[in-house]
Amino acid sequence: MNRRKKVFISLLASSLILLAICIGGMFCADTARLTDFSRKNLSPSLDCLFGTDWMGRDMLARTLRGLSISILLGILTAAASAVTALILGVVSATLGKAADTVITFCIDLIMGIPHILLLILISVAMGKGFKGVALGIALTHWPSLARLIRAEVIQLRESPYILIAEKMGKSKWYIARKHLIPHLMSQFLVGLVLIFPHAVLHESSITFLGFGLSSEQPAIGIILSESMKYLITGKWWLALFPGAMLVLVVVLFYKAGENLRKLTEPGSVHE
Amino acid sequence: MARQWSIRIGKKIIYMLLLVAAASILTFVLMKASPVDPLQANVGQAALGSMSQEQIGKLREYWGVDGSPINQYVSWAADFIRGDMGTSLLYRRPVSEVLGVKLMNSLVLMVIAWILSGILGLVLGVVSGMNRGRWIERIVKGYCLLISSTPTFWLALLLLLVFGVWLKILPIGLSVPIGVEASGVTIWDRVYHAILPAMTLSITGVSNIALHTREKMIEIMDSDYIMFARARGLRGIRLFRQHGFRNVLLPAITLHFAAISEIFGGSVLVEQVFSYPGLGQAAVTAGLGSDLPLLMAIAVISALIVFSGNMLADILYGIVDPRIRRGGVRR
Numbered sequence: 001m002n003r004r005k006k007v008f009i010s011l012l013a014s015s016l017i018l019l020a021i022c023i024g025g026m027f028c029a030d031t032a033r034l035t036d037f038s039r040k041n042l043s044p045s046l047d048c049l050f051g052t053d054w055m056g057r058d059m060l061a062r063t064l065r066g067l068s069i070s071i072l073l074g075i076l077t078a079a080a081s082a083v084t085a086l087i088l089g090v091v092s093a094t095l096g097k098a099a100d101t102v103i104t105f106c107i108d109l110i111m112g113i114p115h116i117l118l119l120i121l122i123s124v125a126m127g128k129g130f131k132g133v134a135l136g137i138a139l140t141h142w143p144s145l146a147r148l149i150r151a152e153v154i155q156l157r158e159s160p161y162i163l164i165a166e167k168m169g170k171s172k173w174y175i176a177r178k179h180l181i182p183h184l185m186s187q188f189l190v191g192l193v194l195i196f197p198h199a200v201l202h203e204s205s206i207t208f209l210g211f212g213l214s215s216e217q218p219a220i221g222i223i224l225s226e227s228m229k230y231l232i233t234g235k236w237w238l239a240l241f242p243g244a245m246l247v248l249v250v251v252l253f254y255k256a257g258e259n260l261r262k263l264t265e266p267g268s269v270h271e
Numbered sequence: 272m273a274r275q276w277s278i279r280i281g282k283k284i285i286y287m288l289l290l291v292a293a294a295s296i297l298t299f300v301l302m303k304a305s306p307v308d309p310l311q312a313n314v315g316q317a318a319l320g321s322m323s324q325e326q327i328g329k330l331r332e333y334w335g336v337d338g339s340p341i342n343q344y345v346s347w348a349a350d351f352i353r354g355d356m357g358t359s360l361l362y363r364r365p366v367s368e369v370l371g372v373k374l375m376n377s378l379v380l381m382v383i384a385w386i387l388s389g390i391l392g393l394v395l396g397v398v399s400g401m402n403r404g405r406w407i408e409r410i411v412k413g414y415c416l417l418i419s420s421t422p423t424f425w426l427a428l429l430l431l432l433v434f435g436v437w438l439k440i441l442p443i444g445l446s447v448p449i450g451v452e453a454s455g456v457t458i459w460d461r462v463y464h465a466i467l468p469a470m471t472l473s474i475t476g477v478s479n480i481a482l483h484t485r486e487k488m489i490e491i492m493d494s495d496y497i498m499f500a501r502a503r504g505l506r507g508i509r510l511f512r513q514h515g516f517r518n519v520l521l522p523a524i525t526l527h528f529a530a531i532s533e534i535f536g537g538s539v540l541v542e543q544v545f546s547y548p549g550l551g552q553a554a555v556t557a558g559l560g561s562d563l564p565l566l567m568a569i570a571v572i573s574a575l576i577v578f579s580g581n582m583l584a585d586i587l588y589g590i591v592d593p594r595i596r597r598g599g600v601r602r
Contacts, residue, residue: 111532112581124561251417
């Protein structure tokens with residue numbers, strides 16, 4: 001089995017696991033809300049793997065449900081961010097100096113305010129809740145990728161085939177569509193997958209702080225901030241398993257992103 | 272040549288001030304756009320219902336709900352430049368007073384974590400970069416992947432669980448012991464209470480710098496001058512000291528100054544978990560309670576910290592790299 005196949009199989013495996021968590025979470029929606037005071041505060045056992053909380057809710061179901069919310073939100077916002085980055089990166093590098101100055105200023109501005117603080121501000125501006133988190137994450141995660149794409153386009157612009165296309169009188173739009181975008185596709189895809197872990201981590205952080213998803217939803221941030229109250233009394237399972245699952249999901253996405261990069265950029269195989 | 276360099280720095284400072292101004296405008300606009308009514312959030316629906324119109328009018332004035340936004344911003348900015356940050360609505364004290372205490376608490380935490388994570392990250396990055404393909408590189412890489420996938424607040428919870436609840440050797444929260452007068456707090460108490468938060472921040476700060484240093488180190492190890500040095504028989508620590516150190520230090524410094532923003536973000540979460548009364552906790556409180564003056568000041572100060580970090584990196588870059596100092600082109 002060659003390296004390419006190995007990378008492909010691991011990519012497939014991690015996508016399958018993520019998909020499974022998503023689907024599992026959808027089926028757990030009702031179980032996650034089910035309260036049963038006859039079996040509250042159970043520590044993990046074979047019967048319920050992750051234990052139950054103070055309302056007798058099954059932590060496994062809640063964790064899965066929370067993860068599926070996080071994954072879906074993460075994909076949505078990462079996609080929005082990556083598309084913004086692609087458009088702004090290309091625009092900034094092709095549409096002349098004024099556009100470049102404005103966009104670079106925006107990039108510097110957003111990267112200069114600490115992420116969490118900006119997320120808090122946007123979330124408050126949107127009146128908290130799902131909309132606030134989604135918009136906040138989508139609006140704050142594009143700058144680094146936009147910067148990469150801008151640098152790449154600036155380099156590309158000087159390459160012979162683009163210069164020739166210009167000399168032949170092709171329009172800017174034609175060059176962007178036919179020459180730039182296809183070239184940037186691999187970087188865009190990898191960037192998209194690598195934005196995702198940040199999106200998920202920030203979503204859970206902002207939810208943890210109380211600015212994110214509302215407390216009825218079993219988001220991971222909510223679960224963990226609730227668990228904080230019970231930590232002192234030794235209910236470690238409330239915090240340990242949901243967090244560990246979140247780490248697992250994020251690691252899987254990082255791995256998927258790296259594998260994707262190896263597939264799309266054969267040169268990086270030597271690393 | 273030195274003149275060119277100082278002009279470049281001057282331009283940077285102007286750019287930075289522009290960015291800070293833009294950050295304050297952005298903060299103001301976002302807070303004004305918020306549908307959360309500060310009166311309802313802080314006074315409560317029930318209390319509002321039992322008040323007379325006159326009282327409500329006074330409260331509205333206090334929370335700054337009336338008046339045109341542009342006028343409000345201009346008067347805020349004018350006061351701010353003169354050094355008057357306004358009065359915090361939630362704490363009912365001047366913002367500068369509230370922030371003074373919190374900023375010191377946070378800075379202690381962030382500076383310790385910043386230095387520790389920088390040194391540790393550099394060492395790990397260099398070691399893993401110089402030992403390519405060995406087990407130590409795998410361990411460092413795995414550690415970095417795991418840490419960058421771990422939410423800061425969860426790590427803080429775990430450390431709290433282990434050291435605070437199970438082992439009971441470190442305090443569960445706050446920056447000073449409970450029930451002790453301010454004058455009775457010793458420096459040891461402060462350090463004791465800052466250990467866990469600082470530890471969390473240091474652990475999470477390592478991965479970024481370690482990974483980048485590693486990549487740079489690999490590049491350096493592939494270079495011709497290292498090959499020549501090896502051919503002369505240099506090995507290990509001597510090889511690194513004479514040929515690797517300066518070269519790897521440059522990118523590491525820049526990167527680590529740029530990471531201040533990350534550390535700040537992490538400190539917000541860590542302070543929340545350990546209920547450590549710092550800037551981050553103040554930001555969360557101000558955000559939840561729509562305390563506009565406090566939040567504006569925090570946003571401006573944090574942006575200032577981050578931007579000056581970036582600028583310091585630039586200046587240090589010039590000091591470490593003679594090519595830049597003498598006015599050469601930067602890469």
